[in-house]
Amino acid sequence: MSSESSGTSVAMGLTHKPFGTLSTGKAVTEYRMRNVAGLEVRFLDLGGIVTAILAPDRQGRFANVTLDQPDMAGYEANPGHFGALIGRFANRIGGAAFSLAGRTYHLAANDHGNTLHGGIVGFDRAIWGVTAAQSGHALSAVLTHVSPDGDEGFPGTLRVEVVYSLNDENEFRIDYQAVTTAETVLNLTNHAYFNLAGNDQGSALDQIVQINAESYTPVGSNGIPTGEIAPVEGTPLDLRQPKPIAAGIRVAHPQILMQRGYDHNWVLDKPSPNAMTLAARAYDPTSGRVLEVETTEPGVQFYTGNYLGGGSAGTAGVAYRQSDAYCFETQHFPDSPNKPHFPTTVLLPGHIFRSSTVYRFKTDRG
Numbered sequence: 001m002s003s004e005s006s007g008t009s010v011a012m013g014l015t016h017k018p019f020g021t022l023s024t025g026k027a028v029t030e031y032r033m034r035n036v037a038g039l040e041v042r043f044l045d046l047g048g049i050v051t052a053i054l055a056p057d058r059q060g061r062f063a064n065v066t067l068d069q070p071d072m073a074g075y076e077a078n079p080g081h082f083g084a085l086i087g088r089f090a091n092r093i094g095g096a097a098f099s100l101a102g103r104t105y106h107l108a109a110n111d112h113g114n115t116l117h118g119g120i121v122g123f124d125r126a127i128w129g130v131t132a133a134q135s136g137h138a139l140s141a142v143l144t145h146v147s148p149d150g151d152e153g154f155p156g157t158l159r160v161e162v163v164y165s166l167n168d169e170n171e172f173r174i175d176y177q178a179v180t181t182a183e184t185v186l187n188l189t190n191h192a193y194f195n196l197a198g199n200d201q202g203s204a205l206d207q208i209v210q211i212n213a214e215s216y217t218p219v220g221s222n223g224i225p226t227g228e229i230a231p232v233e234g235t236p237l238d239l240r241q242p243k244p245i246a247a248g249i250r251v252a253h254p255q256i257l258m259q260r261g262y263d264h265n266w267v268l269d270k271p272s273p274n275a276m277t278l279a280a281r282a283y284d285p286t287s288g289r290v291l292e293v294e295t296t297e298p299g300v301q302f303y304t305g306n307y308l309g310g311g312s313a314g315t316a317g318v319a320y321r322q323s324d325a326y327c328f329e330t331q332h333f334p335d336s337p338n339k340p341h342f343p344t345t346v347l348l349p350g351h352i353f354r355s356s357t358v359y360r361f362k363t364d365r366g
Contacts, residue, residue, distance in 0.1 A: 014132040016029050019044055020071070020072030028044055031043055031044070033141065033164070034166075040054040044075065046075060047078075047083075048162060049083040050083035051066075053192070053361070055170070063199070064199050065291075066194055067083070067324070068083070069312070070313060074312065079312075082192075083191065085162060086117045086118060087118050087123035087147070087187070087188045088123065089185060089345070090187040090332075092224055093334075093335055094224040098337035100346065106153055107152055108121075112223075114223070118152060123147070126145050129145070130143055139167075142163050143162045145160045147159075154184055154185070157182075158186070159179050161176075163175040173359075174359075175356045178347065179347075184346070185337045186347045186353055188353075191329060196290075198287070202318070204323060205246035205323050206244055207284045209243065209244075209283075211239040211268075211300065212279060213240070213266035213268050214233070214267070215230060215266075215267040216229075216266045224335050225265065225334050225335050225342075237266070245326065249323070260306035260307070262326070263303045266299060268295070268300060276296050278294050279293045279300045280328050282326070283364070288363045290363060290364060291360070293358070295358070296354075296356045297330040297332065297357065300328050300331065301329035302326065302328060307322070308320045308322050309321065330355075
Protein backbone atom coordinates (compact mmCIF):
# COMPACT_ATOMS: atom_id res chain seq x y z
CA MET A 1 0.00 0.00 0.00
CA SER A 2 1.30 3.44 -0.86
CA SER A 3 2.07 5.65 2.10
CA GLU A 4 2.91 9.19 3.13
CA SER A 5 4.30 10.59 6.37
CA SER A 6 1.38 11.40 8.65
CA GLY A 7 -0.03 13.51 11.38
CA THR A 8 2.64 16.13 11.99
CA SER A 9 2.34 17.82 8.60
CA VAL A 10 1.54 21.52 8.66
CA ALA A 11 -1.08 23.03 6.40
CA MET A 12 0.42 24.29 3.19
CA GLY A 13 -0.91 26.40 0.37
CA LEU A 14 -2.02 25.25 -3.03
CA THR A 15 1.12 23.97 -4.73
CA HIS A 16 1.52 22.89 -8.32
CA LYS A 17 3.95 21.31 -10.74
CA PRO A 18 3.97 20.22 -14.39
CA PHE A 19 2.27 16.85 -14.87
CA GLY A 20 2.66 16.19 -18.57
CA THR A 21 1.64 17.19 -22.07
CA LEU A 22 -1.44 16.19 -24.03
CA SER A 23 -1.14 14.85 -27.57
CA THR A 24 -2.37 18.28 -28.70
CA GLY A 25 0.70 19.87 -27.12
CA LYS A 26 -1.22 21.46 -24.25
CA ALA A 27 0.53 21.33 -20.88
CA VAL A 28 -1.24 19.81 -17.89
CA THR A 29 -0.58 20.91 -14.30
CA GLU A 30 -1.07 18.95 -11.08
CA TYR A 31 -2.21 20.81 -7.95
CA ARG A 32 -1.93 19.70 -4.32
CA MET A 33 -3.72 20.70 -1.11
CA ARG A 34 -2.79 19.32 2.32
CA ASN A 35 -4.36 20.02 5.73
CA VAL A 36 -2.81 20.03 9.21
CA ALA A 37 -3.67 16.34 9.71
CA GLY A 38 -1.75 15.40 6.56
CA LEU A 39 -4.77 14.53 4.42
CA GLU A 40 -3.89 15.50 0.87
CA VAL A 41 -5.92 16.05 -2.29
CA ARG A 42 -4.24 16.14 -5.69
CA PHE A 43 -5.94 17.14 -8.94
CA LEU A 44 -5.22 18.19 -12.51
CA ASP A 45 -6.37 21.23 -14.44
CA LEU A 46 -7.31 18.64 -17.09
CA GLY A 47 -10.96 17.93 -16.30
CA GLY A 48 -10.47 18.87 -12.65
CA ILE A 49 -9.40 15.22 -12.32
CA VAL A 50 -8.79 14.18 -8.70
CA THR A 51 -5.70 11.98 -8.98
CA ALA A 52 -5.23 11.23 -5.29
CA ILE A 53 -6.86 11.53 -1.90
CA LEU A 54 -4.32 10.47 0.71
CA ALA A 55 -6.28 9.54 3.84
CA PRO A 56 -5.14 7.94 7.13
CA ASP A 57 -6.20 4.55 8.46
CA ARG A 58 -6.77 3.76 12.14
CA GLN A 59 -2.99 3.46 12.67
CA GLY A 60 -2.33 6.80 10.98
CA ARG A 61 -0.95 5.24 7.81
CA PHE A 62 -1.81 7.12 4.64
CA ALA A 63 -2.92 5.65 1.32
CA ASN A 64 -4.50 6.90 -1.88
CA VAL A 65 -8.17 5.92 -1.58
CA THR A 66 -9.19 6.89 -5.11
CA LEU A 67 -8.28 5.14 -8.35
CA ASP A 68 -5.67 6.86 -10.49
CA GLN A 69 -4.12 6.45 -13.92
CA PRO A 70 -0.42 5.62 -14.37
CA ASP A 71 0.53 8.51 -16.66
CA MET A 72 -0.59 11.38 -18.87
CA ALA A 73 -1.69 9.04 -21.66
CA GLY A 74 -4.00 7.25 -19.24
CA TYR A 75 -5.64 10.48 -18.17
CA GLU A 76 -5.98 11.74 -21.73
CA ALA A 77 -7.86 8.57 -22.71
CA ASN A 78 -9.54 8.04 -19.31
CA PRO A 79 -12.46 5.89 -20.54
CA GLY A 80 -13.68 5.43 -16.96
CA HIS A 81 -13.75 9.18 -16.24
CA PHE A 82 -11.50 8.55 -13.20
CA GLY A 83 -11.76 11.46 -10.77
CA ALA A 84 -13.12 13.92 -13.34
CA LEU A 85 -15.62 16.74 -13.27
CA ILE A 86 -18.59 15.70 -15.41
CA GLY A 87 -20.71 18.00 -17.56
CA ARG A 88 -22.63 19.40 -19.15
CA PHE A 89 -24.88 16.58 -18.12
CA ALA A 90 -23.76 13.87 -15.72
CA ASN A 91 -25.07 10.36 -16.37
CA ARG A 92 -27.32 9.55 -19.33
CA ILE A 93 -29.76 11.35 -21.61
CA GLY A 94 -31.85 8.82 -23.50
CA GLY A 95 -31.78 8.85 -27.28
CA ALA A 96 -29.11 11.60 -27.20
CA ALA A 97 -31.86 14.22 -27.47
CA PHE A 98 -34.26 16.34 -25.43
CA SER A 99 -36.85 19.04 -26.03
CA LEU A 100 -36.82 22.44 -24.39
CA ALA A 101 -39.06 25.43 -25.02
CA GLY A 102 -40.56 23.77 -28.08
CA ARG A 103 -37.24 22.88 -29.70
CA THR A 104 -35.50 19.51 -29.89
CA TYR A 105 -31.77 19.39 -29.28
CA HIS A 106 -29.70 16.55 -30.68
CA LEU A 107 -26.61 15.68 -28.66
CA ALA A 108 -23.44 13.73 -29.24
CA ALA A 109 -24.27 10.03 -28.84
CA ASN A 110 -21.50 8.10 -27.09
CA ASP A 111 -23.30 5.33 -25.21
CA HIS A 112 -25.36 2.94 -27.33
CA GLY A 113 -27.37 5.78 -28.85
CA ASN A 114 -27.54 7.77 -25.62
CA THR A 115 -25.47 10.68 -24.31
CA LEU A 116 -23.28 9.76 -21.34
CA HIS A 117 -21.45 12.22 -19.09
CA GLY A 118 -21.73 15.19 -21.43
CA GLY A 119 -20.92 13.54 -24.74
CA ILE A 120 -17.77 12.75 -26.67
CA VAL A 121 -15.81 15.78 -25.46
CA GLY A 122 -17.20 16.60 -22.03
CA PHE A 123 -15.93 18.77 -19.21
CA ASP A 124 -13.55 15.98 -18.21
CA ARG A 125 -11.46 16.76 -21.31
CA ALA A 126 -11.26 20.54 -20.87
CA ILE A 127 -8.31 22.42 -19.37
CA TRP A 128 -9.81 24.38 -16.49
CA GLY A 129 -8.48 27.64 -15.13
CA VAL A 130 -7.23 27.25 -11.54
CA THR A 131 -6.65 29.92 -8.88
CA ALA A 132 -6.00 29.61 -5.15
CA ALA A 133 -8.23 30.93 -2.38
CA GLN A 134 -8.31 30.74 1.42
CA SER A 135 -11.26 30.93 3.79
CA GLY A 136 -10.70 30.38 7.51
CA HIS A 137 -9.27 26.90 8.01
CA ALA A 138 -10.16 25.78 4.49
CA LEU A 139 -7.80 25.95 1.55
CA SER A 140 -9.60 26.27 -1.77
CA ALA A 141 -8.91 26.06 -5.46
CA VAL A 142 -11.30 27.79 -7.85
CA LEU A 143 -11.68 26.01 -11.21
CA THR A 144 -13.35 27.81 -14.12
CA HIS A 145 -14.50 26.74 -17.58
CA VAL A 146 -16.59 28.27 -20.36
CA SER A 147 -18.64 25.88 -22.50
CA PRO A 148 -19.71 27.59 -25.75
CA ASP A 149 -23.21 27.61 -27.17
CA GLY A 150 -23.80 24.35 -29.04
CA ASP A 151 -21.08 22.44 -27.16
CA GLU A 152 -21.86 18.72 -27.76
CA GLY A 153 -25.32 19.93 -28.88
CA PHE A 154 -26.31 21.76 -25.66
CA PRO A 155 -27.76 25.28 -25.96
CA GLY A 156 -26.38 28.42 -24.35
CA THR A 157 -22.91 29.60 -23.42
CA LEU A 158 -22.32 28.16 -19.96
CA ARG A 159 -19.87 29.65 -17.46
CA VAL A 160 -18.95 27.18 -14.73
CA GLU A 161 -17.09 27.67 -11.47
CA VAL A 162 -16.15 24.71 -9.27
CA VAL A 163 -14.45 25.18 -5.92
CA TYR A 164 -12.39 22.39 -4.37
CA SER A 165 -11.87 22.98 -0.63
CA LEU A 166 -10.01 21.04 2.04
CA ASN A 167 -10.38 21.91 5.72
CA ASP A 168 -8.73 20.70 8.92
CA GLU A 169 -11.65 18.37 9.70
CA ASN A 170 -10.65 16.14 6.75
CA GLU A 171 -13.53 17.37 4.63
CA PHE A 172 -13.03 17.65 0.89
CA ARG A 173 -15.82 19.87 -0.39
CA ILE A 174 -16.92 20.58 -3.96
CA ASP A 175 -19.10 23.63 -4.68
CA TYR A 176 -20.56 24.02 -8.17
CA GLN A 177 -21.92 27.21 -9.72
CA ALA A 178 -22.99 28.00 -13.29
CA VAL A 179 -24.80 30.61 -15.38
CA THR A 180 -26.07 30.41 -18.96
CA THR A 181 -26.88 32.79 -21.82
CA ALA A 182 -29.82 30.66 -22.99
CA GLU A 183 -32.23 28.17 -21.50
CA THR A 184 -30.39 24.87 -21.10
CA VAL A 185 -30.12 21.71 -19.00
CA LEU A 186 -27.33 21.01 -16.56
CA ASN A 187 -26.18 18.22 -14.25
CA LEU A 188 -22.71 18.37 -12.68
CA THR A 189 -20.82 15.82 -10.57
CA ASN A 190 -17.40 14.36 -9.82
CA HIS A 191 -16.56 10.80 -10.89
CA ALA A 192 -14.01 9.72 -8.26
CA TYR A 193 -13.68 5.97 -7.66
CA PHE A 194 -13.15 5.06 -4.00
CA ASN A 195 -11.50 2.09 -2.34
CA LEU A 196 -11.02 2.86 1.34
CA ALA A 197 -8.47 0.07 1.75
CA GLY A 198 -6.22 1.83 -0.77
CA ASN A 199 -6.28 1.86 -4.54
CA ASP A 200 -3.77 -1.01 -4.77
CA GLN A 201 -5.69 -3.41 -2.53
CA GLY A 202 -7.98 -5.07 -5.06
CA SER A 203 -11.60 -5.89 -4.35
CA ALA A 204 -13.79 -3.48 -2.39
CA LEU A 205 -16.65 -5.96 -2.09
CA ASP A 206 -16.21 -6.42 1.68
CA GLN A 207 -16.53 -2.69 2.31
CA ILE A 208 -19.77 -1.66 3.95
CA VAL A 209 -22.09 0.89 2.38
CA GLN A 210 -25.18 2.75 3.51
CA ILE A 211 -27.34 5.03 1.35
CA ASN A 212 -30.08 7.17 2.89
CA ALA A 213 -32.79 6.57 0.32
CA GLU A 214 -36.16 4.85 0.43
CA SER A 215 -36.48 4.91 -3.36
CA TYR A 216 -34.50 4.58 -6.56
CA THR A 217 -35.07 5.01 -10.29
CA PRO A 218 -35.15 1.60 -12.04
CA VAL A 219 -33.56 1.41 -15.48
CA GLY A 220 -34.29 -0.42 -18.70
CA SER A 221 -31.84 -2.52 -20.68
CA ASN A 222 -30.24 0.64 -22.11
CA GLY A 223 -29.42 2.05 -18.67
CA ILE A 224 -32.04 4.80 -19.02
CA PRO A 225 -34.54 5.25 -16.16
CA THR A 226 -37.97 3.88 -16.93
CA GLY A 227 -39.52 6.90 -15.24
CA GLU A 228 -40.67 4.94 -12.21
CA ILE A 229 -39.61 5.93 -8.71
CA ALA A 230 -39.62 2.60 -6.92
CA PRO A 231 -39.17 1.61 -3.27
CA VAL A 232 -35.89 -0.07 -2.36
CA GLU A 233 -37.60 -2.23 0.25
CA GLY A 234 -37.44 -5.91 -0.59
CA THR A 235 -34.69 -5.42 -3.20
CA PRO A 236 -30.87 -5.60 -3.06
CA LEU A 237 -30.93 -1.83 -3.58
CA ASP A 238 -32.12 -1.40 0.01
CA LEU A 239 -28.99 0.08 1.59
CA ARG A 240 -30.76 2.01 4.32
CA GLN A 241 -28.87 -0.14 6.82
CA PRO A 242 -25.11 -0.72 6.43
CA LYS A 243 -24.38 -3.73 4.25
CA PRO A 244 -21.29 -5.20 2.53
CA ILE A 245 -21.30 -4.42 -1.18
CA ALA A 246 -21.00 -8.14 -1.98
CA ALA A 247 -24.26 -8.91 -0.21
CA GLY A 248 -26.23 -6.93 -2.78
CA ILE A 249 -24.46 -7.47 -6.08
CA ARG A 250 -24.52 -11.27 -5.77
CA VAL A 251 -28.34 -11.29 -5.72
CA ALA A 252 -30.00 -12.42 -8.98
CA HIS A 253 -32.31 -9.41 -9.10
CA PRO A 254 -33.23 -8.14 -12.60
CA GLN A 255 -31.83 -4.66 -11.92
CA ILE A 256 -28.54 -6.06 -10.61
CA LEU A 257 -28.17 -8.53 -13.50
CA MET A 258 -29.01 -5.88 -16.09
CA GLN A 259 -26.38 -3.44 -14.79
CA ARG A 260 -23.78 -6.09 -13.80
CA GLY A 261 -23.93 -4.82 -10.23
CA TYR A 262 -24.89 -1.49 -8.72
CA ASP A 263 -25.16 1.29 -11.30
CA HIS A 264 -28.32 3.08 -10.24
CA ASN A 265 -29.62 6.42 -9.07
CA TRP A 266 -30.93 6.54 -5.49
CA VAL A 267 -33.59 9.13 -4.61
CA LEU A 268 -32.16 10.65 -1.45
CA ASP A 269 -34.31 11.24 1.61
CA LYS A 270 -34.52 15.02 2.03
CA PRO A 271 -36.41 17.18 4.55
CA SER A 272 -36.58 19.84 1.83
CA PRO A 273 -35.17 20.35 -1.67
CA ASN A 274 -31.51 21.47 -1.77
CA ALA A 275 -30.97 20.62 1.91
CA MET A 276 -27.41 19.50 2.70
CA THR A 277 -27.92 15.98 4.05
CA LEU A 278 -26.00 12.76 4.55
CA ALA A 279 -26.39 10.78 1.32
CA ALA A 280 -24.07 7.83 1.85
CA ARG A 281 -21.51 6.27 4.14
CA ALA A 282 -18.81 3.71 3.37
CA TYR A 283 -16.59 1.81 5.81
CA ASP A 284 -13.59 -0.46 5.34
CA PRO A 285 -13.31 -2.83 8.33
CA THR A 286 -9.67 -3.68 7.60
CA SER A 287 -8.23 -0.15 7.58
CA GLY A 288 -10.90 1.50 9.70
CA ARG A 289 -11.37 4.24 7.14
CA VAL A 290 -14.82 5.84 6.86
CA LEU A 291 -16.17 8.03 4.08
CA GLU A 292 -19.30 10.14 4.59
CA VAL A 293 -20.90 11.91 1.64
CA GLU A 294 -23.19 14.89 2.18
CA THR A 295 -24.87 16.73 -0.67
CA THR A 296 -27.52 19.25 -1.67
CA GLU A 297 -28.32 17.12 -4.73
CA PRO A 298 -31.55 15.05 -4.90
CA GLY A 299 -29.81 11.85 -6.03
CA VAL A 300 -26.65 9.79 -5.96
CA GLN A 301 -25.47 7.25 -8.52
CA PHE A 302 -23.81 4.38 -6.69
CA TYR A 303 -21.63 2.57 -9.21
CA THR A 304 -19.48 -0.45 -8.33
CA GLY A 305 -16.98 -0.30 -11.16
CA ASN A 306 -18.84 -2.93 -13.17
CA TYR A 307 -16.91 -2.17 -16.36
CA LEU A 308 -13.41 -2.16 -14.89
CA GLY A 309 -12.14 -5.14 -16.85
CA GLY A 310 -8.48 -5.29 -15.86
CA GLY A 311 -7.41 -3.34 -18.93
CA SER A 312 -5.94 -0.45 -16.95
CA ALA A 313 -3.73 -0.05 -13.90
CA GLY A 314 -2.81 2.77 -11.55
CA THR A 315 0.51 4.19 -10.40
CA ALA A 316 0.90 1.27 -7.97
CA GLY A 317 1.02 -1.12 -10.93
CA VAL A 318 -2.10 -3.04 -9.90
CA ALA A 319 -4.69 -3.80 -12.60
CA TYR A 320 -8.17 -2.52 -11.86
CA ARG A 321 -10.87 -5.15 -12.09
CA GLN A 322 -14.62 -5.21 -11.61
CA SER A 323 -15.67 -4.12 -8.10
CA ASP A 324 -12.20 -2.82 -7.14
CA ALA A 325 -13.80 0.56 -6.35
CA TYR A 326 -17.11 2.42 -6.28
CA CYS A 327 -18.44 5.87 -7.07
CA PHE A 328 -20.86 8.13 -5.25
CA GLU A 329 -21.88 10.50 -8.06
CA THR A 330 -24.08 13.12 -6.41
CA GLN A 331 -26.47 14.38 -9.07
CA HIS A 332 -29.89 15.11 -10.44
CA PHE A 333 -31.57 12.03 -11.87
CA PRO A 334 -30.45 10.52 -15.20
CA ASP A 335 -32.53 11.46 -18.26
CA SER A 336 -34.26 14.24 -16.32
CA PRO A 337 -34.72 16.40 -19.45
CA ASN A 338 -36.99 13.65 -20.82
CA LYS A 339 -38.73 12.90 -17.52
CA PRO A 340 -40.73 16.02 -16.53
CA HIS A 341 -41.76 14.51 -13.18
CA PHE A 342 -38.10 14.22 -12.10
CA PRO A 343 -36.52 17.23 -10.33
CA THR A 344 -35.82 19.78 -13.04
CA THR A 345 -32.36 20.26 -14.53
CA VAL A 346 -33.37 23.36 -16.50
CA LEU A 347 -31.21 26.45 -16.03
CA LEU A 348 -32.53 29.82 -17.21
CA PRO A 349 -30.60 32.96 -18.11
CA GLY A 350 -30.33 35.24 -15.11
CA HIS A 351 -30.46 32.30 -12.69
CA ILE A 352 -27.50 30.71 -10.92
CA PHE A 353 -27.09 26.97 -10.58
CA ARG A 354 -25.59 26.01 -7.21
CA SER A 355 -24.77 22.61 -5.74
CA SER A 356 -22.47 21.33 -2.99
CA THR A 357 -21.05 17.97 -1.97
CA VAL A 358 -18.79 17.10 0.97
CA TYR A 359 -16.59 14.00 1.24
CA ARG A 360 -15.65 13.55 4.91
CA PHE A 361 -12.87 11.12 5.85
CA LYS A 362 -12.75 9.57 9.32
CA THR A 363 -11.57 6.40 11.04
CA ASP A 364 -13.49 4.06 13.30
CA ARG A 365 -11.42 5.08 16.29
CA GLY A 366 -12.95 8.53 16.47
